[in-house]
Amino acid sequence: MSLKGYTVPRTSTGKASLVPPPPWHYVGDFLVVDYWADPDAVRAVLPEGLDPHPDPGRCAAVFADWQSCSEGGEELLDPIRSHYREFFIVVNALFEGEEVTTCPFIWVDQDFALARGWIQGFPKKLGSIFMTRTFGLDVPADPGLKPGGRHGATCSARGRQIAGMTLTIEGESPDGPRHNAPPIVNVRHFPRLAAGRHDDPQVHELVRAVSRDRAISKVYAGPATLTLHPAPGEEHDSLAPVKIDRGYRFTFGYTVDDLKTVKELA
Numbered sequence: 543m544s545l546k547g548y549t550v551p552r553t554s555t556g557k558a559s560l561v562p563p564p565p566w567h568y569v570g571d572f573l574v575v576d577y578w579a580d581p582d583a584v585r586a587v588l589p590e591g592l593d594p595h596p597d598p599g600r601c602a603a604v605f606a607d608w609q610s611c612s613e614g615g616e617e618l619l620d621p622i623r624s625h626y627r628e629f630f631i632v633v634n635a636l637f638e639g640e641e642v643t644t645c646p647f648i649w650v651d652q653d654f655a656l657a658r659g660w661i662q663g664f665p666k667k668l669g670s671i672f673m674t675r676t677f678g679l680d681v682p683a684d685p686g687l688k689p690g691g692r693h694g695a696t697c698s699a700r701g702r703q704i705a706g707m708t709l710t711i712e713g714e715s716p717d718g719p720r721h722n723a724p725p726i727v728n729v730r731h732f733p734r735l736a737a738g739r740h741d742d743p744q745v746h747e748l749v750r751a752v753s754r755d756r757a758i759s760k761v762y763a764g765p766a767t768l769t770l771h772p773a774p775g776e777e778h779d780s781l782a783p784v785k786i787d788r789g790y791r792f793t794f795g796y797t798v799d800d801l802k803t804v805k806e807l808a
Contacts, residue, residue, distance in 0.1 A: 549657055561658050562612040569795035570608035573673055573695050575707050575768045576721040576787040577601055583780040584633045587646040589729045591748045591805045592635040600634035601781055602643070602722035603707060603768050605695035607673050608655070626652035627671035629697035629705055630664070631770075631781055632722050637748070637804065641724040647778040649699050662801055663728030663749045669699035687762050689713050693791055702773035707766060709789035715763035719790045726751045727804060746808035752800040759793040 546556030548563040581598030588594065607627050611617040617624035630648035634641065649669030650656050659666035674693040677684050685691040691711040697704040732745040766789025770779040 549661075560654055561661070565613055565797050565799035566610060566658065567612070567615070567795075567797050568608060568610045569793065570606045571673065571675070571793050572791065573605040573693060573707060573709060574719040574722060574790045574792075575603045575709075575766045575783075576719050576790075577603065577768055577783040578785040578787075579633070579781040580784055586780070587633060587644075588635050589644060589748065590807050592637055592642070592644060592727065595634040595636055595641065597634065599784065600721050601783075602632050602719060603629070603705065603770075604632065604722060605629050605671060605673050605697070605707065607671075607675070610655075623654065626650060626655040627673065628655065628666070629669065629671050629695070631778060632726065633781065634721060634724065635727075637727050642727045642750075643722055643724050644727050644729075647776075647781070649697050649704060661730075662751065662798070663730040665728075667699060669697050669704060671695070671697045685711075687711060687760075687791065689764075691762075699773070699776070702776075703771040704773060704776065704778065705768070705770050707768045707789065709766045709791060710764045711762045711791065712764035713762065715761045715788075715790060718758075718761040718763075718792065719788075721787070729807070730803075743808055746806075747803050748805040748807060750802045750804050751798070752802055753796040753798050756796040757794070761790055761792040763788050763790045765789065 545552040547559030549559050549561040551558045578599040579601045609624050628650040632643040632645050648666050650666045656666045673695040694708045696706045727750050730747050730749050733743045768783050770782045772779045
């Protein structure tokens with residue numbers, strides 16, 4: 543009897559697999575801050591194969607409150623398997639002259655999302671993320687999406703603060719965030735365990751996210767704040783903002799069932 547499952551643990555039925563096979567369907571509420579970090583710090587986190595963006599230091603900080611499922615959507619009836627939140631930073635770069643983004647730091651609060659991210663080249667770590675929610679009611683506990691509505695988000699990991707942001711909505715934005723708009727190119731990296739071969743990874747490649755059936759709500763924007771906190775064993779604060787543009791709130795959905803290798807690095 544052969545073992546089944548898209549990921550470990552693999553069993554005779556495959557039901558225990560941490561991540562089901564694609565397609566993976568996503569929808570989530572987003573809080574995004576467009577900003578600039580120190581250009582040298584941005585260059586320092588660019589992987590091999592990517593060149594600096596002509597607008598040095600362009601970054602975006604992204605908080606997302608996700609709901610996701612595989613084909614058939616059975617996870618939606620068991621929300622612990624479909625809900626998760628994450629915080630990540632993208633920096634802008636060029637790949638063969640094309641504007642792209644890449645994600646050097648990301649935290650997520652569910653194990654299935656962690657594993658699914660590694661498969662796609664996101665360097666996910668476990669964290670605790672919270673975001674202000676809105677429910678469409680005109681009550682004091684709901685900031686809403688009207689001008690003056692105030693939203694915030696935080697991320698912590700291993701008992702330490704990682705990041706915090708705020709947004710005060712001024713109104714609708716015709717364009718939405720710009721710094722996380724280009725396609726994302728990440729590094730899929732799986733090292734070897736063998737002594738003497740640590741610098742010869744099993745997998746080391748630039749990959750480009752491929753998605754379809756994208757949908758987005760109205761986008762709301764306004765002045766924002768962003769703080770990246772130093773913490774032991776972390777380096778994300780090297781990308782702390784030196785200038786903040788705007789903050790944005792919106793809902794976004796899409797489907798992933800493919801990944802394109804654009805360059806072998808190993």
